[in-house]
Amino acid sequence: MAVPARARRTARRFRRFELRATALYFALLAVILALVGAAARTAAAAAVHRPAWVVVLVLVGVGAVMAGCRGKRHISAARIARRAAVALDEATQTAVEALDAASPAPAVGLVPAGACGGRLGTDPTVLLPETMPEAPVDTVEIAYEALDPDEFEQAVAELCRRDGCLDVDVVGGAGDLGADVVARTSDGRSVVIQCKRYRDGNRVGSQDLQRFGGTCFTLHGADVAVVVTTSDFTAPALDYAEQCGIVCVDGPQLRRWQEGAGPRPWEAQPSAA
Incomplete structure (x- = not known):
């Protein structure tokens, strides 16, 4: 069975x-x-x-x-x-x-490398924070000796704008009373610059410094007084600048400032820029 x-x-x-x-x-x-x-x-x-x-x-x-x-x-x-x-x-x-069924799928977007000043990590969709690099300094050499006086003043004003100065203005001309470029630093200091576009062998003398020293502080209210030249300064001129607190920038120092290798005039010591 x-x-x-x-x-x-x-x-x-x-x-x-x-x-x-x-x-x-x-x-x-x-x-x-x-x-x-x-x-x-x-x-x-x-x-x-x-x-x-x-x-x-x-x-x-x-x-x-x-x-x-x-x-x-x-x-x-x-x-x-x-x-x-x-x-x-x-x-x-x-x-x-x-x-x-009702909830939408999360959208995943790729962030290209270098966007927003960041860097990509192991996950290509995650952007890791990174310190923004400083603006590159223009290192193209400028023949300041070949510029006329007005062009030289504009070139010095452009250096001030590049390095963070505010309210930069070119005021050189008849009746400027020694001030060719005026500006204001990021920390609020007033900068008054006199530009001397001289050829080699024609140095800035003490009389030029005395005329500028008599107006830069009293009339223009400068916190930082600067004389920029394409040539050099005489020894008496440097002595007077040191006594009055004027910053002197000669031709080689001007090139280092333009290349970003030297100090800015408002960061330098008087007569030793």
Whole structure:
């Protein structure tokens, strides 16, 4: 006599734990419990004010339960609880899938190398902060000796603008009283510059320094007084500049200033720029 083979139960698959699905599951369960509690509170209030209605509802409920038991003997509270849990779990998964479909995927944009003054790290989408490099200094050599006096004054004013001076203005001309370029440093100091475009062999003398020294501080209110020349200064002129606190910039020092290799006149010591 052949023994019928017992049907194997399909192994239950365990779903991987998901925090969002679990949280949504308990949220739906809390809503259901809240609704049940509200219904219970409503029934309790009705029992206080309308006891006859409660009796009728109880009788109707008992009759419905008895009818259900006659139609199906195997109904149990445990099975009802399991079915309710399964239905609640399916509702949770449906809600999670709906949320996944509704949420847009995050946009990933590549930032090109060098953008915003940064550098790329191991992740090409992440821009690491980096200190912005200073503006490059123009190192093209200028033949200041070949410029006329007006062009030389404009060239010196451009050096002041390049190195961060504000309110730079060329005021040289008739009646300038020794001031050819005026400017203001970033820390608020007033700079007054006299430009002497001399050829080699024609040095700036002490009389030139004396005329400038008599107006740069008293009339122009200079915090920093500078004399810039394409040639050189005589020894008496340097002595007078040191006594009066005037910064002297000769031809080689002017080239170092233009190349960014030497100090700016407002950063130098008087008569030793």
